[in-house]
Amino acid sequence: MGWTTEQKNTSREKIISSAAELFTKQGFDNVAINDVMKHAGLTRGAFYNHFNSKSELYAEAILTAAKLAKRHTLEQSGFKLADIIETYLSDKHRQGEFSCPLAFLTTDIHQRDDNVRSTYTRVLKGFIDNIHELNGDEKALSEKDAMKKAVLMIGGLAIARAVNEDDFAERLLNACREGVNA
Secondary structure: OOOOHHHHHHHHHHHHHHHHHHHHHHOOOOOOHHHHHHHHOOOHHHHOOOOOOHHHHHHHHHHHHHHHHHHHHHHHHOOOHHHHHHHHOOHHHHOOOOOOHHHHOHHHHOOOOHHHHHHHHHHHHHHHHHHHHHOOOOOOOOHHHHHHHHHHHHHHHHHHHHOOOHHHHHHHHHHHHHHHHO
C-alpha cells in the first residue's frame, strides 16, 4: 500500500523543518542528507522521493527558516518595528533560540548555486519590505533607509554570533540597536 498525499506532505514538511534547523545552526557543508533524515525520523531513501539534491532542499530550508524566524519574532514582539529590532538584535537570537537564515547563513550563501542564492535574495527583499511596511505611520521610510536598517540588523547579528566574548557581542548588538533606531 502506497503513501497518501497527506503522508507524503507530512514527510516533506518534516524533512524541510529538520533541514531548516540544522542548516541554520551548522551550515550547508556541515550537514549531510543522512543528518537531516535522522533528525526528521525518516530514512535516507525518503529524501529522494521529495528532492533531487541537497541544494534543492537547502533552498526550501532557507524559506522555511525565514518563515519560522519571522513568526517567532512577531510572536515575541508584535508588529511594531522598534520591538522587532529589539527581538532580532537580542542575545537570545544570537544564541540561536530562533535562527534567521539571513544572518546565520550569510557567509555560506555566496558559495551556493543560483537557485539557493535567488532564494536568499527573495528572503532578503522580503525582510527589507517588512521593515519598510512595519515602520507604519511613524515617518516615511525610503527603500534605501529600510535597506540600511536590514543590513545593520543582519550584519550586526552575524558578527555578534561570530565573536567569542559575550560582553563584546552584547555591546555590538546594543550599538546596532542604536544605529537601527537612529
